[in-house]
Amino acid sequence: MKKLINSPESVLADALAGVAAAHPELAVDVPNRVITRAVRPAAPKVALVSGGGSGHEPLHGGFVGPGMLDAACPGEVFTSPVPDQVLTAARAVDSGAGVLLVVKNYTGDVMNFRLAAELAAEEGIEVRTVLVDDDVAVRDSTWTAGRRGTGATVLVEKIAGALAERGAPLAEVAAVGERVNAASRSFAVALTAATVPAAGKPGFDLPEDEIEVGVGIHGEPGRRREKLRPARELAAEVVDTVLADHDLAAGDEVIALVNGLGGTPLLELYIVFGEVAARLAEHGVTIARSLVGNFVTSLDMAGFSLTLTKADAGLLELWDAPVATPALHRS
Amino acid sequence: MKKLINSPESVLADALAGVAAAHPELAVDVPNRVITRAVRPAAPKVALVSGGGSGHEPLHGGFVGPGMLDAACPGEVFTSPVPDQVLTAARAVDSGAGVLLVVKNYTGDVMNFRLAAELAAEEGIEVRTVLVDDDVAVRDSTWTAGRRGTGATVLVEKIAGALAERGAPLAEVAAVGERVNAASRSFAVALTAATVPAAGKPGFDLPEDEIEVGVGIHGEPGRRREKLRPARELAAEVVDTVLADHDLAAGDEVIALVNGLGGTPLLELYIVFGEVAARLAEHGVTIARSLVGNFVTSLDMAGFSLTLTKADAGLLELWDAPVATPALHRS
Numbered sequence: 151m152k153k154l155i156n157s158p159e160s161v162l163a164d165a166l167a168g169v170a171a172a173h174p175e176l177a178v179d180v181p182n183r184v185i186t187r188a189v190r191p192a193a194p195k196v197a198l199v200s201g202g203g204s205g206h207e208p209l210h211g212g213f214v215g216p217g218m219l220d221a222a223c224p225g226e227v228f229t230s231p232v233p234d235q236v237l238t239a240a241r242a243v244d245s246g247a248g249v250l251l252v253v254k255n256y257t258g259d260v261m262n263f264r265l266a267a268e269l270a271a272e273e274g275i276e277v278r279t280v281l282v283d284d285d286v287a288v289r290d291s292t293w294t295a296g297r298r299g300t301g302a303t304v305l306v307e308k309i310a311g312a313l314a315e316r317g318a319p320l321a322e323v324a325a326v327g328e329r330v331n332a333a334s335r336s337f338a339v340a341l342t343a344a345t346v347p348a349a350g351k352p353g354f355d356l357p358e359d360e361i362e363v364g365v366g367i368h369g370e371p372g373r374r375r376e377k378l379r380p381a382r383e384l385a386a387e388v389v390d391t392v393l394a395d396h397d398l399a400a401g402d403e404v405i406a407l408v409n410g411l412g413g414t415p416l417l418e419l420y421i422v423f424g425e426v427a428a429r430l431a432e433h434g435v436t437i438a439r440s441l442v443g444n445f446v447t448s449l450d451m452a453g454f455s456l457t458l459t460k461a462d463a464g465l466l467e468l469w470d471a472p473v474a475t476p477a478l479h480r481s
Numbered sequence: 482m483k484k485l486i487n488s489p490e491s492v493l494a495d496a497l498a499g500v501a502a503a504h505p506e507l508a509v510d511v512p513n514r515v516i517t518r519a520v521r522p523a524a525p526k527v528a529l530v531s532g533g534g535s536g537h538e539p540l541h542g543g544f545v546g547p548g549m550l551d552a553a554c555p556g557e558v559f560t561s562p563v564p565d566q567v568l569t570a571a572r573a574v575d576s577g578a579g580v581l582l583v584v585k586n587y588t589g590d591v592m593n594f595r596l597a598a599e600l601a602a603e604e605g606i607e608v609r610t611v612l613v614d615d616d617v618a619v620r621d622s623t624w625t626a627g628r629r630g631t632g633a634t635v636l637v638e639k640i641a642g643a644l645a646e647r648g649a650p651l652a653e654v655a656a657v658g659e660r661v662n663a664a665s666r667s668f669a670v671a672l673t674a675a676t677v678p679a680a681g682k683p684g685f686d687l688p689e690d691e692i693e694v695g696v697g698i699h700g701e702p703g704r705r706r707e708k709l710r711p712a713r714e715l716a717a718e719v720v721d722t723v724l725a726d727h728d729l730a731a732g733d734e735v736i737a738l739v740n741g742l743g744g745t746p747l748l749e750l751y752i753v754f755g756e757v758a759a760r761l762a763e764h765g766v767t768i769a770r771s772l773v774g775n776f777v778t779s780l781d782m783a784g785f786s787l788t789l790t791k792a793d794a795g796l797l798e799l800w801d802a803p804v805a806t807p808a809l810h811r812s
Contacts, residue, residue, distance in 0.1 A: 152672040152689070154749035154785065156711045156756075164712070165748050168755030172739075172771045207747035227748075341483040358483070380487045381495070408503075415743045415780050416538035417496050417558075418485035424499030425487075440503045442807075444775070449746050450783070454485065474812065476773075481805065481812030 151350045158347035162204050162226055169211055173476055176214055183231065184239045185211040185222045194245035196314040196323045197221065200252040200307055201236060202259055203228040205346070205449045206367060209303060212477030218311035219252075219475070227346055227449070228368045230258035236266030240275055248276035248320035250327065252307055254299030255283035256368075278320055280327035282306055284336040284457060286395040287364030287372050298366050301409050301457030302334035304445050305469070308478065312471035326468070330459060335396045337388050338455035340365035341378065342413060344448045363387075367411070367448045367455075381418070385425035388456050393433060398460055400434025405441070405469060407457040412447035414454060419443065422454050430458075439469055445477065482681045489678035493535050493557055500542055504807055507545055514562065515570045516542040516553045525576035527645040527654045528552065531583040531638055532567060533590055534559040536675070536780045537698060540634060543808030549642035550583075550806070558677055558780070559699045561589035567597030571606055579607035579651035581658065583638055585630030586614035587699075609651055611658035613637055615667040615788060617726040618695030618703050629697050632740050632788030633665035635776050636800070639809065643802035657799070661790060666727045668719050669786035671696035672709065673744060675779045694718075698742070698779045698786075712749070716756035719787050724764060729791055731765025736772070736800060738788040743778035745785060750774065753785050761789075770800055776808065 155161050163180060170178035177188045200210040201223030210222035221239040223231035240249045249270065253263045260281065267277040283294075284302035291298070310327035318326075340362040343352035353369035356362060361384075364372025378384075398404065408423040410416070423442045430437060438461050446455070459465070472481055486492050494511060501509035508519045531541040532554030541553035552570040556562040571580045580601065584594045591612065598608040614625075615633035622629070641658035649657075671693040674683035684700035687693060692715075695703025709715075729735065739754040741747070754773045761768060769792050777786065790796070803812055 152692075152709055152783065154672070154712045154715070154745060154753050156713050156752070161748065161752065164755055165751040168751030168753070168758070168773070170755075171758035171768070172751065172754050172773045205746070205748060207751070212747070341485070361483075378483055381485045382487050384485070412746045413744045413781060413783075414485060415536070415778060416543070416775065417492065417536060417780065420496040420499030420503065420538070421487070421492065422485050422499070423503050424495055424501075427499070427502035437502070442499070442503045444747065447746060449748065450744060452483065452744075452781070472812070479810040479812070481803070481810070 151345055153347055155347055161347050162224060182238045183224055183235055184242060185214050186242050187215055187220060194247045195317055196247045196320050197243035197245065197249045198252060198307065198311050198314055199236065199239045199243060199249055201225065201231040202254050203230060206446050208477030209446045213307050213475045215475035217315050217471060217473030218307055218478065227348065230262045233262045233265040233269060236263055237269045240266065240270045244275045250310060250320060250323050251277060251279040252303065252327065253279055253281050254303055255281050255296055256293050256298065257295065276320055278324040280306055280324055280331060282331050284331060284334040285366065286335050286337055286392060291370055293368065293370055300338065300367055301336040301407050301446050301455050302331055302459065304407065305334060305405060305459050306330045308473060309465055309468045312468040330465065333460040334457055335392045336455050336457040337391045338365050338453060339363055339384060339388060340411065340451055340453035342452040344369050344451040365453065367446060369448065381421050382425045385422050386429045389426055389429040392456055392458050396458060398435055403436045403438040403461045405439045405459040405461050406437045407441045407445065409446055409455045409457065410444040411451040411453040411455065412444060413450040413452035416443065419454060426456060438466055482676050484678055486678055492678050493555060513569045514555055514566050515573060516545050517573050518546055518551060525578045526648055527578045527651050528574035528576065528580045529583060529638065529642050529645055530567065530570045530574060530580055532556065532562045533585050534561060537778050539808030540777045544638050544806045546806035548646050548802060548804030549638055549809065558679065561593045564593045564596040564600060567594055568600045571597065571601045571608065575606045581641060581651060581654050582608060582610040583634065583658065584610055584612050585634055586612050586627055587624050587629065588626065607651055609655040611637055611655055611662060613662050615662060615665045616697065617666050617668055617723060622701055624697065624699065624701055631669065631698055632667045632738050632777050632786050633662055633790065635738065636665060636736060636790050637661045639804060640796060640799045643799040661796065664791040665788055666723045667786050667788040668722045669696050669784060670694055670715060670719060671742065671782055671784035673783040675700050675782040696784065698777060700779065712752050713756045716753050717760045720757055720760040723787055723789050727789060729766055734767045734769040734792045736770045736790040736792050737768045738772045738776065740777055740786045740788065741775040742782040742784040742786065743775060744781040744783035747774065750785060757787060769797055
């Protein structure tokens with residue numbers, strides 16, 4: 151295993167120290183593993199809290215800032231944050247307007263965030279949860295009941311974050327988050343497996359000419375293995391797979407995210423994006439907005455995921471709203 | 482070789498098609514391989530043109546936009562753009578205020594940009610060139626006379642771009658670019674080699690427990706190979722190596738860039754940044770601004786580079802100025 155770490159045990163603490171050193175605009179509580187904005191919002195607003203296992207950076211800490219999250223709770227690598235951690239975050243950012251928890255659909259996350267929500271409610275904090283389950287690859291697995299949550303998390307956090315920033319009440323912020331999730335579908339392909347530091351070796355073996363189609367962001371098995379093919383064919387298959395589970399029709403508009411899984415160069419992601427755009431054009435679907443890069447990663451895994459979110463004017467306006475976080479910024 | 486490409490021959494054209502599809506704020510001339518801003522600056526201003534081999538994305542195309550570059554000329558992978566390409570870019574963006582070429586110090590780039598500058602001058606375009614040569618690892622090599630140009634390119638383009646955006650004359654814009662380069666030193670470490678698509682295999686062999694210390698962004702040999710060590714030791718060595726070639730003293734301020742080479746997860750880059758910050762603190766050097774992520778990559782190479790730029794109030798103010806490009810954005 152070749153990694154820029156001190157020891158597998160200290161990965162999260164050491165990375166949080168680095169986030170603290172690099173981002174004075176964030177407040178990093180290293181012992182409690184909570185990242186918040188250094189400057190609290192001027193007026194009370196619904197607070198967005200997200201989290202999950204580490205290893206998916208910039209998710210979630212990289213999305214803390216005006217227009218997006220109020221706090222992130224990173225767990226150990228590929229491990230859910232604990233309930234106390236989420237509770238600490240909720241306490242830190244609740245201004246009385248309530249807290250929205252954005253949770254990816256994995257059994258551990260669902261359980262721990264639910265417990266945290268109950269504890270917060272007992273303290274008088276109003277809590278709602280949006281569960282993200284956009285990955286069409288598999289239904290039910292060792293990690294999940296139902297679909298897994300992946301790339302759509304970025305869109306839920308951005309769009310619900312924009313509405314929260316405008317002072318909308320908790321029910322509306324939760325509703326728009328659920329709407330984005332319902333309008334989103336994702337699918338991923340891996341060229342290599344990720345190596346979890348504590349494991350010391352790749353999570354699965356993949357022959358030199360094969361890919362894992364429908365892989366999860368923790369290296370969960372996908373639908374099948376097949377030979378690596380040209381980007382054009384692969385992108386077309388991924389687009390068709392996502393559309394088969396979507397309610398998109400010719401004439402519809404989407405926000406398209408071509409997301410790197412951590413080990414794939416940006417050059418290749420742009421090639422994939424070009425082929426995705428070409429295939430969507432064949433289906434008559436218009437890309438209204440796009441995002442290309444590493445947003446929901448799986449450590450050093452090579453590969454990409456595609457997320458398509460059916461867009462309307464309301465969602466696009468919130469997508470375009472200002473945001474200032476380490477990983478996503480627009481004015 | 483596992484890559485998301487259609488064929489080694491079409492990598493650049495296919496990637497440019499993707500950039501065009503993803504970024505309506507850019508104008509991509511795919512046949513001529515020139516990326517410009519879709520919306521020209523409202524008033525005449527000095528135009529910044531950069532370029533170099535592909536495979537270093539987001540450099541340079543990802544830095545085209547208000548506050549930074551006016552045009553980028555990507556060559557084939559790890560291959561200089563041709564003079565005609567640079568000339569086409571200079572013609573496209575010159576508003577009469579002149580053109581600043583930002584060139585990384587590699588023999589091919591230097592030669593082709595010089596020829597382009599001569600051709601542009603014959604057409605009456607005023608041209609100045611800033612040569613970036615920040616890499617302290619080696620002096621002279623098969624690729625370069627003098628030091629190689631690496632991470633400082635981002636700082637030169639950002640800071641000179643900010644001054645150009647304010648309407649400063651060409652001589653001043655060139656001078657600040659030269660000042661940033663002179664104030665910058667970089668050093669890189671590779672954990673793995675990059676695979677150039679046309680070569681089909683890694684550029685060099687590196688045993689499972691060894692790293693290349695002082696590697697170049699095309700996989701050029703560094704100073705030596707050594708065993709992989711904890712991030713803390715490695716970061717300290719890299720900081721000390723950069724400082725040994727720098728004129729920084731206790732009490733000085735720097736802009737610190739911890740740059741991923743393409744295949745290293747952000748989680749690890751933050752661990753490195755934390756250790757870099759700790760070592761700089763031991764030297765009494767203050768990090769005034771920071772940047773962590775993939776900015777000057779080497780395809781899928783795992784590893785990182787550190788760039789330290791000695792900062793003063795003037796440079797920091799230009800560094801903080803608004804910028805709106807695909808890879809760097811602040812308001």
